[in-house]
Amino acid sequence: MERSDRKIGFLSAVPITVILMLSFTAPLLVVLLFSVMPPKVFTLAHVPDFSSYGVLFSQGYYRSLLWSLGTALAATVLLFLICWPLAFAMAKVFKGFTLFITVAVVITLFVSENIRLFGWVLTLMKGGLIEGHLRAWVGWSFEGALYNVPVIIFGLVYVYFPFMLFPLVQGISMVPDDARQAAADLGATRRQIFWEVDLPLSAPGIVIGSLLTFVLGAGALAESKLLGGQAVIVIADEIETAFTYGQNWPLGSALSIILIIIIGSLAVFGVSRVDLDKIMGRRR
Amino acid sequence: MPPEPILRLENIVKRFGAFTALHHIDLEIDEGEFLTIVGPSGCGKTTLIRLLVGIDEPTEGRIWLRDKRIEKVPANLRPTCMVFQSLALFPHRSVGENIEFPLKIRGETASRRKERALELLDLLHLPHDFYDKRINQCSGGERQRIALARALAFDPEILFFDEPLSALDFRLRKKLEKELKDLHERTGKTFVYITHSLEEAMVMSDRIAIMRQGRFEQIAVTDEIYARPISRFVAEFMGEVNLFDVEGTASGGLRGRGVEIQANATGGGTELTLPQGTQGALMVRPESVRFLHPGQTADFIVRGILRASYALGSRTQYKVESSEGIELAVEKLRQDRFMGNVGDEVVLGFDMQNTHMIRER
Known part of the structure; x- marks a missing residue:
């Protein structure tokens, strides 16, 4: 019985394994191989050298990398601060209203990210919704809020809001009310309950939410292009340029690999620290 | 203090x-x-x-x-x-x-x-x-x-x-x-x-x-x-109990259904009184009820049939149905258990010091 179960399990895993090998692992392997090719070649039939990796520092690509990681980090921290109170209310205070908020947030995902960001461009640009109205009504004119680093971070916060909110709600709802009441009963103030009970017990949700927003934010392109107007060049932008205008596939591949290593190790570290089974509601 | x-x-x-x-x-x-x-x-x-x-x-x-x-x-x-x-x-x-x-x-x-x-x-x-x-x-x-x-x-x-x-x-x-x-x-x-x-x-x-x-x-x-x-409510909540509906009589005594009451057990000088015409419940715990052998007597007597017995370890519990159809519980220590068979006619007795009057409010 157990052997046939195992066989069925193996057979049912075959299709998805094949698809993943072909669609996920194979391209990654190609990228990995291209990254060690000499610059500006279009086949893999060359003697490997690691010159493309050296370019990261010599030509200042590391700055793009830092901008990407920095904006993603800022967005993640801001999102945590913004989402925590709302997530707490959704998990512990609101009842039917939680469903309303959930639906409202999810509905925004039905519209493509680029279109939503264009909406913000039209809102924030000079002559846009805000500046245009202010100029028309009170005669106050300014340069619009676009094309700077804060607006890029704002874009990241806006786009990745659900990716922080829902894991946090899930994490906070895992904190037993009894544990909070017991802590209060044993003399803990609200602040102490937050640090000693809420935060550690909802850590899985916090880690998942932070990883999602950071990983997605670090690879994000549209916010810096549309809202930031390339006030800074993020790493995803550099990679795209290397593959397209730059016609330098090895460079693009090398930058991709560096980004993948940084984000991948972060994700592996984070996930290894939390009990994923618990947040999925599964018992071991 | x-x-x-x-x-x-x-x-x-x-x-x-x-x-x-x-x-x-x-x-x-x-x-x-x-x-x-x-x-x-x-x-x-x-x-x-x-x-x-x-x-x-x-x-x-x-x-x-x-x-x-x-x-x-x-x-x-x-x-x-x-x-x-x-x-x-x-x-x-x-x-x-x-x-x-x-x-x-x-x-x-x-x-x-x-x-x-x-x-x-x-x-x-x-x-x-x-x-x-x-x-x-x-x-x-x-x-x-x-x-x-x-x-x-x-x-x-x-x-x-x-x-x-x-x-x-x-x-x-x-x-x-x-x-x-x-x-x-x-x-x-x-x-x-x-x-x-x-x-x-x-x-x-x-x-x-x-x-x-x-x-x-x-x-x-x-x-x-x-x-x-x-x-x-308290009597029944606090474990097994036998309750008899009783009523105060004109002479100051008690009249009960399903229980024979000896004249000196109730009324003046005892705790077991009820104002005439009022209702109450006479309570006795199962461990205070005993099986009477021929010739023995008690302040309160109930006649019935042994319906079941349950071994509780250190004690044995008996269920007795009185001639009026009231179910009673009796409990004995294991070494004092009653040597009778289910279906036997039995006489139960208990005494005034083991009873308590619950007055209806």
Whole structure:
């Protein structure tokens, strides 16, 4: 019985394994191989050298990398601060209203990210919704809020809001009310309950939410292009340029690999620290 | 000098919307006593303890801790503490950290905290190597003790218990009940315990308060609750009981259905009186009823047929159906068990000193 179960399990895993090998692992392997090719070649039939990796520092690509990681980090921290109170209310205070908020947030995902960001461009640009109205009504004119680093971070916060909110709600709802009441009963103030009970017990949700927003934010392109107007060049932008205008596939591949290593190790570290089974509601 | 009340409830009312959970409750808890509040589920005992602990506020009324009013003081500012039904241990902390939690909150040093935690492990008969264990490595009984140690670390003026033993198996529960009673004697603290289990209440308490539908039905020392219940509800709640409907007669005696009453057992000079024409219930516990052999007599006699017998270990219980169709329970110690067969005609008797009159209100 157990052997046939195992066989069925193996057979049912075959299709998805094949698809993943072909669609996920194979391209990654190609990228990995291209990254060690000499610059500006279009086949893999060359003697490997690691010159493309050296370019990261010599030509200042590391700055793009830092901008990407920095904006993603800022967005993640801001999102945590913004989402925590709302997530707490959704998990512990609101009842039917939680469903309303959930639906409202999810509905925004039905519209493509680029279109939503264009909406913000039209809102924030000079002559846009805000500046245009202010100029028309009170005669106050300014340069619009676009094309700077804060607006890029704002874009990241806006786009990745659900990716922080829902894991946090899930994490906070895992904190037993009894544990909070017991802590209060044993003399803990609200602040102490937050640090000693809420935060550690909802850590899985916090880690998942932070990883999602950071990983997605670090690879994000549209916010810096549309809202930031390339006030800074993020790493995803550099990679795209290397593959397209730059016609330098090895460079693009090398930058991709560096980004993948940084984000991948972060994700592996984070996930290894939390009990994923618990947040999925599964018992071991 | 009687002990001063440490906690006093005055006219406590708690409403949830249109539902009134507690109706004008008064209660005095004495310093150092072990008081158990017993009642069926839904009687309001959990609501009451949440008010006492400070998790909820009463809708009306006052709670005094000695001479301070505390009904609006939040839980974290009250010098009292509760062992939760779920125990509410912190799963992400070690046993030691759990016990030290209230000390850490108070800002005591790590060495002082550990010293106290080890003392408490000793007090609760847990080995010192538990200090570094994780909560999920501990059994149910060990968790009980850890929760108790954590509450004692807080050094509360009153320790509340919200049915913490209800999830344990029978043997462990019996063991911990006795340990809890011993702990009460050793610490000298005031314990207030709530439960729906009469047996738990009987084993541990100095006094028992019986709750029913948001009110106290009777508050008295354990023995009095058992022997002199104030109502049928209390009598029936406190274990097996036989009740006979009786009525006061013009001569000052009693007339009962299903029971023969000897003339000298009731009326003037005895406790078993009822004003003429009023109803009451004559109560006798199963262990006070005996089987009469021919020629023996008793103050009260019931004739019937033995319908069943149940071995309860140290005791045997018999079910007897009286000639009027009333079912009676009789209990004997195993070595005194009745040598009769199911279906036999039997005569039961009991005496006035073992009976109690419940007057209808």
